[in-house]
Amino acid sequence: MPGEGVSSSSKTFNDENTIRDIIYSQIPQEEINKAKEVINSQGYSDLELKTRKTRLVIEFKRIPESGSEESAIKDAISQMRTHHYGETTEDIKLIRAAMIICTATRSLTAYRVME
Numbered sequence: 001m002p003g004e005g006v007s008s009s010s011k012t013f014n015d016e017n018t019i020r021d022i023i024y025s026q027i028p029q030e031e032i033n034k035a036k037e038v039i040n041s042q043g044y045s046d047l048e049l050k051t052r053k054t055r056l057v058i059e060f061k062r063i064p065e066s067g068s069e070e071s072a073i074k075d076a077i078s079q080m081r082t083h084h085y086g087e088t089t090e091d092i093k094l095i096r097a098a099m100i101i102c103t104a105t106r107s108l109t110a111y112r113v114m115e
Helices: 016-026 069-082
Strands: 033-040 043-050 054-063 093-102 107-113
Touching: 016 033, 016 043, 016 054, 054 069, 069 093, 069 107
Parallel strands: 054 093
Antiparallel strands: 033 043, 043 054, 093 107
């Protein structure tokens, strides 16, 4: 509906946790296990979604007005790789993705799936 969403005066896009929480709240519970700040021995992943066959790990990075999307994506992918986010002994497909939040445009501006 027109007029719905985040207002231009909102501080939402200044905080990646709020964006994560909004996304989390919109994912249905049926057949999807969802978790925020999933701990492993080397850190916390921002958001994990799991079905019987797939685990999706999302790492959010926020960039300021003058920030670099590419740099933020590389940082998120490096963090997921070095901290082994989503890696388990379960025999399911693992997908890891970086999502970039831009404070200036108040939007998710980029994403990349880790290879």
